[in-house]
Amino acid sequence: xxxxxxxxxxxxxxxxxxxxxxxxxxxxSVLRTLGPVLGFLFVLELVTGxxxxxxxxxxxxxxxxxxxxxxxxVAMGAFVRGLHRWGMSAIxxxxxxxxxxxxxxxxxxxxxxxxxxxxxxxxxxALAFSVTxxxxxxxxxxxxxxxxxxxxxxxxxxxxxxxxxxxxxxxxFGNLTLTRFYALHVALLPVLTxxxxxxxxxxxxRHGPHxxxxxxxxxxxxxxxxxxxxxxxxxxxxxxxxxxxxRGGAGLEAPADSTSTFDARPQWYFRPMxxxxxxxxxxxxxxxxxxxxxxxMGWLFGLPLxxxxxxxxxxxxxxxxxxxxxxxxxxxxxxxxxxxxxxxDAGLHERRAEAAKQAGRARRLALANGxxxxxxxxxxxxxxxxxxxxxxxxxxxxxxxxxxxKGPLIGAGFNDRAWIRGVIADPAHDDYFxxxxxxxxxxxxxKTTAPAADIDALAEMVYAETGAKDADPAKVxxxxxxxxxDDDDGDGEDDEGTCTACHERTGVEGSSGPNLAGRGSPxxxxxxxxxxxxxxxxxxxxxxxxxxxxxxxxxxxxxxxxYLTWLRTATPAxxxxxxx
Amino acid sequence: xxxxxxxDDDEGGRDQRGExxxxxxxxVATGCLGGGLGxxxxxxxxxxxxxxxxxKTVTSTAEPIDAIAVEQVGATPLAxxxxxxxxxxxxxxxRDVPLGVVYVRKDPAGAxxxxxxxxxxxxxxxxxxAAAGTYVCPCHDGVFALEGARxxxxxxxxxxxxxxxxxxxxxxxxxxxxxxxxxDKVPA
Numbered sequence: 001x002x003x004x005x006x007x008x009x010x011x012x013x014x015x016x017x018x019x020x021x022x023x024x025x026x027x028x029s030v031l032r033t034l035g036p037v038l039g040f041l042f043v044l045e046l047v048t049g050x051x052x053x054x055x056x057x058x059x060x061x062x063x064x065x066x067x068x069x070x071x072x073x074v075a076m077g078a079f080v081r082g083l084h085r086w087g088m089s090a091i092x093x094x095x096x097x098x099x100x101x102x103x104x105x106x107x108x109x110x111x112x113x114x115x116x117x118x119x120x121x122x123x124x125x126a127l128a129f130s131v132t133x134x135x136x137x138x139x140x141x142x143x144x145x146x147x148x149x150x151x152x153x154x155x156x157x158x159x160x161x162x163x164x165x166x167x168x169x170x171x172x173f174g175n176l177t178l179t180r181f182y183a184l185h186v187a188l189l190p191v192l193t194x195x196x197x198x199x200x201x202x203x204x205x206r207h208g209p210h211x212x213x214x215x216x217x218x219x220x221x222x223x224x225x226x227x228x229x230x231x232x233x234x235x236x237x238x239x240x241x242x243x244x245x246x247r248g249g250a251g252l253e254a255p256a257d258s259t260s261t262f263d264a265r266p267q268w269y270f271r272p273m274x275x276x277x278x279x280x281x282x283x284x285x286x287x288x289x290x291x292x293x294x295x296x297m298g299w300l301f302g303l304p305l306x307x308x309x310x311x312x313x314x315x316x317x318x319x320x321x322x323x324x325x326x327x328x329x330x331x332x333x334x335x336x337x338x339x340x341x342x343x344x345d346a347g348l349h350e351r352r353a354e355a356a357k358q359a360g361r362a363r364r365l366a367l368a369n370g371x372x373x374x375x376x377x378x379x380x381x382x383x384x385x386x387x388x389x390x391x392x393x394x395x396x397x398x399x400x401x402x403x404x405x406k407g408p409l410i411g412a413g414f415n416d417r418a419w420i421r422g423v424i425a426d427p428a429h430d431d432y433f434x435x436x437x438x439x440x441x442x443x444x445x446x447k448t449t450a451p452a453a454d455i456d457a458l459a460e461m462v463y464a465e466t467g468a469k470d471a472d473p474a475k476v477x478x479x480x481x482x483x484x485x486d487d488d489d490g491d492g493e494d495d496e497g498t499c500t501a502c503h504e505r506t507g508v509e510g511s512s513g514p515n516l517a518g519r520g521s522p523x524x525x526x527x528x529x530x531x532x533x534x535x536x537x538x539x540x541x542x543x544x545x546x547x548x549x550x551x552x553x554x555x556x557x558x559x560x561x562x563y564l565t566w567l568r569t570a571t572p573a574x575x576x577x578x579x580x
Numbered sequence: 581x582x583x584x585x586x587x588d589d590d591e592g593g594r595d596q597r598g599e600x601x602x603x604x605x606x607x608v609a610t611g612c613l614g615g616g617l618g619x620x621x622x623x624x625x626x627x628x629x630x631x632x633x634x635x636k637t638v639t640s641t642a643e644p645i646d647a648i649a650v651e652q653v654g655a656t657p658l659a660x661x662x663x664x665x666x667x668x669x670x671x672x673x674x675r676d677v678p679l680g681v682v683y684v685r686k687d688p689a690g691a692x693x694x695x696x697x698x699x700x701x702x703x704x705x706x707x708x709x710a711a712a713g714t715y716v717c718p719c720h721d722g723v724f725a726l727e728g729a730r731x732x733x734x735x736x737x738x739x740x741x742x743x744x745x746x747x748x749x750x751x752x753x754x755x756x757x758x759x760x761x762x763x764d765k766v767p768a
Contacts, residue, residue, distance in 0.1 A: 047621055047625045048625060054629055065671035066670070069670055075627060075628070076624045077631070080624050220603075223603060226610050230617065233613075370672055371673060372674070372675075
């Protein structure tokens with residue numbers, strides 16, 4: 001007994017092969033490949049989904065981070081994820097074609113009604129996969145798109161709120177939403193789909209290929225139809241690969257942020273529900289969003305019940321074609337109109353560009369630093385000087401940045417040689433103290449008239465006080481001599497308004513101008529921020545607020561001083577890069 | 581003349597032979613297409629599934645970790661949990677993560693020594709039996725002497741010693757995980 005005999009006795013595979021070799025009514029056809037192509041696409045979703053599940057973690061802390069990891073740090077991750085997403089689109093597209101072919105040919109008619117209904121249910125399953133899968137990425141797109149979808153159910157008739165509570169697991173989006181949608185997406189829906197596919201195939205085999213009455217039987221299932229099926233699958237796969245490569249994968253926006261706004265648009269196959277609302281009064285919008293799928297699905301389910309005459313009437317055939325034409329125009333037209341409306345919306349483009357920038361920033365930080373245990377949004381806290389920049393934006397920026405500021409401009413190069421030289425040469429310049437009231441006082445510091453080399457030396461002296469390691473000692477000594485001399489312009493006569501009249505350069509004594517000892521050093525900056533009205537700083541002339549621990553904690557202050565010190569050696573490009 | 585129901589019922593043996601070779605070609609083509617499709621799907625999926633197998637996905641700082649003050653260390657081993665300032669675990673960056681237990685003691689010559697608390701047999705965490713003055717692994721009753729040598733049990737080597745540095749009155753210990761099982765001390 002050969003192995004083949006042994007196996008045949010137990011499986012009957014030879015009879016199955018012979019059956020597959022039987023002639024087909026109507027013959028092999030490209031139109032008959034749509035079902036097999038769908039089977040192939042479901043397998044593709046299963047395989048890609050399975051390997052992605054090896055990387056995915058369904059919790060609000062980890063979901064975005066794990067997808068970003070897959071996307072940016074695992075070979076083939078972005079590509080496989082792209083195949084999974086666009087494979088879903090392909091499924092909807094091919095289901096649509098399969099439904100149209102079946103509806104036009106009348107293959108849904110007796111005795112194939114149940115085959116048809118199982119097929120329509122598979123369409124519903126595909127859409128359920130799409131909805132449950134999209135939230136899992138937990139980025140801005142998946143989060144907001146799903147939130148809006150659930151909001152429709154809440155607003156809809158019946159126990160919408162209770163349904164959503166059951167679906168999302170409680171009162172709000174969160175960990176339980178992810179675990180539930182994940183369970184539906186990777187366990188319940190695949191099992192249901194598997195059962196439906198099994199029934200759909202089994203029944204369609206039972207009834208055999210549908211063909212017009214009197215069609216000649218020719219060709220065979222195996223291999224004539226099989227080779228067509230595989231060729232169609234190959235074409236589908238090549239198209240899917242090309243599209244995925246063209247789109248650069250599935251995309252991943254910034255981590256979900258419930259406090260932000262995001263222009264979430266539905267998937268293209270849900271676009272009609274979104275777009276058609278624009279053309280109706282507000283009171284009808286919900287009816288459109290919820291009614292449209294009911295109308296389409298209702299028609300599909302009801303079709304075999306209406307078309308029941310033993311011989312298909314020309315009227316019935318014509319009305320099916322008419323309804324399909326209306327669907328094509330309304331659904332297809334609204335999809336096209338929706339994308340065109342978006343393309344014309346300049347504001348949308350701007351917001352999308354901003355969102356893309358944010359997404360790039362979040363993903364770069366995740367790649368470089370990992371995502372902190374607090375979740376995707378915490379990734380921003382790993383940015384350089386994050387803490388200092390937060391304090392800066394909250395407490396400092398209004399007076400030290402932009403044209404409406406009241407104090408000196410503080411940015412790249414703050415307290416470097418050029419900055420200090422600038423202040424000495426022209427303290428009332430707009431970039432320095434020009435916006436303050438103190439420069440308008442009668443005894444305000446005047447422009448320095450000393451020779452350029454002397455100003456350079458003075459600047460070097462003050463620069464050395466910041467603690468910078470690269471100060472030139474000889475120049476510093478010269479600066480100190482110029483500072484201490486009463487003849488600043490070097491004309492051999494004592495001048496009015498010399499440095500020493502207003503400034504100390506040692507100790508902690510106050511005078512009418514700030515004491516320059518340690519000026520710009522971390523300790524000096526910290527003390528000045530805490531109390532700028534101290535005698536050694538601005539004293540009675542002070543216009544800057546004091547920042548006590550209630551406003552800036554010790555840790556915040558340390559971070560801020562570190563940032564201000566970094567600014568000394570930073571270029572404008574370095575500072576701009578902090579926001580990229 | 582072939583059977584009327586035969587789909588390949590064209591007349592003549594020549595056409596039948598041509599049909600047979602056409603079908604043979606189709607079967608081969610089917611096999612190639614099917615194989616190609618399978619490969620196109622399974623190669624990316626397989627690469628993704630195994631993509632991280634050869635990578636260090638869980639990492640922490642390699643610098644010695646501050647463990648305990650020098651004056652707290654005596655002749656009796658103290659169990660100290662070494663904590664990493666930060667650990668990268670795939671996508672997550674976590675702070676202050678316990679890495680493992682070390683036993684720190686002063687040897688008779690007065691030098692501070694640290695033994696990894698990871699049993700060299702199968703990696704369970706060992707305890708110290710103060711009464712007997714030995715380390716005991718709860719998993720398979722491995723017993724180790726005070727200085728780490730194997731006394732009884734299934735382990736093939738004694739406890740692994742970890743590098744110790746003293747800095748400013750603090751004991752710093754470098755955490756290294758060694759492969760368990762063998763008789764050689766090899767970093768995992």
